[in-house]
Amino acid sequence: MSQTMRGVVFLEPKKLELRELPIPQIGPDDLLVKVRLATTCGTDLKTYNRGHHEIPKGFVFGHELVGDVVDVGKNVNDFKSGMRVVPHNSAPCGKCYFCKHGQGNLCESIIFNFGAYGEYIRIPGPIVDINTFMIPESCTYEDVALLEPLSTVVHGQRLLKLEQGESAALIGTGPIGLLHLQMVLNGGASNVIAVDISDTRLKVAKELGATHTINARDVDAVEAIKDLTHGLGTDVSIESTGTVAGWQSSLKAARKGGRVLWFGGLKPDDRIDLEVHHIHYNEITIFNTHHSAPLDVHIAFELLTNGRMNTKSLISMEMPLEKVEEALLKMAAGEVVKVAIRPDLS
Ligand SMILES: [Zn+2]
Ligand SMILES: [Zn+2]
Structure with a gap:
């Protein structure tokens, strides 16, 4: 595997750049996932237009993805290389006042993950533990790609x-x-x-x-x-x-x-x-309503994997990494619902 990858970096509002970057290093509790498909989202569009308090500048952009595990940290038992997975983009701490009240979406130490618009992404340990799912054989990547928004x-x-x-x-x-x-x-x-x-x-x-x-x-x-x-x-x-x-x-x-x-x-x-x-x-x-708690993510996964949601109709077209900006502008113009960004198209 080469040591670098392509990823779309958020520099500042209305400024994205496709760059050659190091493949993320993983820690003992993390996964390295090869992104197969990442979807554009209204939050991405908002961030593109005006920045976002949770998204630091200079990070690889995007947060909705599905992909294949290509490396696992030494403490990870539930996932193996080759598995197809859908990770949520956040995980609550499980310990604070809000988590203990079943309101993990309001967690004071919630961690968010970015980097869906890249060839590889690191999934941090807490997300691996709580909010990452193996895609059943009966499902395509597209079937479950909308876990986060759902x-x-x-x-x-x-x-x-x-x-x-x-x-x-x-x-x-x-x-x-x-x-x-x-x-x-x-x-x-x-x-x-x-x-x-x-x-x-x-x-x-x-x-x-x-x-x-x-x-x-x-x-x-x-x-x-x-x-x-x-x-x-x-x-x-x-x-x-x-x-x-x-x-x-x-x-x-x-x-x-x-x-x-x-x-x-x-x-x-x-x-x-x-x-x-x-x-x-x-x-x-x-x-x-703001974001989702682990129970919501679990319910969303069940709905998607049991065919209770039509996600195909929401993915209007596919585009390569080079066209993330164009995809977001098409969304803004109402020409598409969502665009699937596929690194392997470029
Ligand atoms: Zn989203
Ligand atoms: Zn918490």
Whole structure:
């Protein structure tokens, strides 16, 4: 094996560079994984545009991947070279106040891993221990590649507690919105209304089973949602745009007594005007959700490996490492849902 690899380095917002880098060294508890496929994600796009508090500059970019184990640390017993694996991108400490309350997603010492847009990646011991899974023979890499985003969606869904027959508005049908869409359909939602500004994404939403699709560029989305729900609004409304407008629309889309899930994080200095009178007197419940705990990751793995999620429809195309930037711009333009970056294509 050569001692260097190609990897896409995050230098600063809007500046990525494909570089020749040393293959990561592993410690006694780590794995070295050859990346077979890495997927682009809304978080990558946000980081590309504005940086991210968790991602140091100069690191290899990307966090969603599947691959093959090529080296194992001497303390690792559960994995062997040659195994196909899907690692999550984080692991909580298991010891802090939040971990002990089953809220590993809020862990004070959570570690994150980056480097999916490279030929090889080191998977740190804590992630190997808690959040790395062997891919069953019956599954392709594509089947399980969305473990990380699905785990965060599962986390939000567990807060929302959808009931059979409820109606749902999906504000934003990017990769996350389309996973939420499938979760509410699997959970027995009746009227499922998908809202976006990209016809490409709305077409996928329709194919996946959305009852109605609304392009918010053409009509007032909240009015359209009310028209489709006897003037009431939906039982649940799920925001996956990460925009102030999306947060406000999701609040207005929910019926009296309804539940709102704010999924897409805003910028640190963003503020929104809250109609507190409307929220209070109409008993609107708002949930906020961030990342995922080990239980969510486990549930996501079960859903993916049992064929309960359509992930193929979310991967619009494949591109080599050279084109990570182009892939992110295509995502931003709404031309694709997700792009699979495959190092072996270049
Ligand atoms: Zn992601
Ligand atoms: Zn912790």
